[in-house]
Amino acid sequence: MNMAQEILDNSAYPMVGGDGPYSYARNSNYQKESLDSAKKMMNELIDQHLHPENHLHSMNPFSNSFRVADFGCSAGPNTFHAVHNIIEAVENKYKSLRMEADMPEFHVFFNDHVNNDFNTLFRNLPATGRYFATGVPGSFYGRLLPRSTLHFAHCSTALHWLSKIPVEVTDKNSPAWNKGRIHYTGAAREVEDAYSTQFGKDFDLFLRARAQELVPGGLMMIVAVGFPDDVHICESSLGENFNVLGSCFLDMAKMGIITQEMVDSFNLHFYYPSPSELKTLIEVNGLFEIKKIEKLVSSIANKRVLLDVDACILHLRAVLGELIKEHFGEGVIDILLERHREKYIENPILSDERYIKEASYAVFLKRKIRVTSRRNSI
Secondary structure, three states, rough: OOOHHHHHHHHOOOOOOOOOOHHHOOOOOHHHHHHHHHHHHHHHHHHHOOOOOHHHHOOOOHHHOEEEEEOOOOOHHHHHHHHHHHHHHHHHHHHHHOHHHHOOOEEEEEEEOOOOOOHHHHHHOOOOOOOOEEEOOOOOOOOOOOOOOOOEEEEEEEOOOOOOOOHHOOOOOOOOOOOOOOOOOOHHHHHHHHHHHHHHHHHHHHHHHHHHHHHEEEEEEEEEEEEEOOOOOHHHHHHHHHHHHHHHHHHHHHOOOOOOOHOOOOOOOOOOOOOHHHHHHHHHHHOEEEEEEEEEEEHHHHHHHOOOOOHHHHHHHHHHHHHHHHHHOOOHHHHHHHHHHHHHHHOHHOOOHHHOEEEEEEEEEOOOOOOOOOOOOO
């Protein structure tokens, strides 16, 4: 692991591990919904753009393996659904070409930060014998695999996690100092700009790393959480949720449970791009062809996946529990979430499906076979 990756890993906090009532594995329905919504599109695009006769054996004519990686896999079970969908689509492509005799073996790389709960991940690995599994610890904002290893890369509902909080946001002398807030929603324009700039840098690193790991012509599917071009996060229930969570921290500071300085130095690592931002950043990077960017149909409003108060609180604990514990210490999370639960019930915006404006966007990319720009040469 190189030094850049070590630095990124030091600022990373995993989802709550295990398979208990507070675990990510038990409280990641929203992420599962995004995978299900993207399945049909992914099947169609793999059928259109996968050409195994052209590049599957290009790196090693004696190897008959198709290599897939899921970046930001967490501890399951969603990563297993993603891998199943990818392998099924590739198998169907081979069958449609009447290449069953050449059907490859599948090798899957499961990636997440070094402190991810890989034990739970591999303990629950499906016993189908359908693929060989390998764990790859490290930040996906750096290289993780040898050049031209992968045929298909996948990353779902993970890229909104920044590699780090922008330095300006915690600098008291900066116009972007985010005093009294925990996120850019509702903050000064300089704060949001700092988050946006950091996301742009991170996303470029991600694309560069994947371009080196993919074979020429290799494919990648990204499912990114964001907002439509004409919607601002402060207009949404998600943005209001962050504001309410921040107010709970401020209440606890007034009560002396935590300090105001601890609140001022705490910021959430999330940035939610628009589809036009994603498109522009991919085009500027120049290493991939955009085959499709599409807003996925959400079933949240219909199934009320996150509108239930208890489900929302459990989801917050699963995602933010380790991050909050690291910054504020043991015992804070229980008090925080109880206050948040009370305010959730009192705030009509948080439970009104009309304010659920965030969306998942499926981005399907093909690694360019040749890159003419010297800046982007790989």
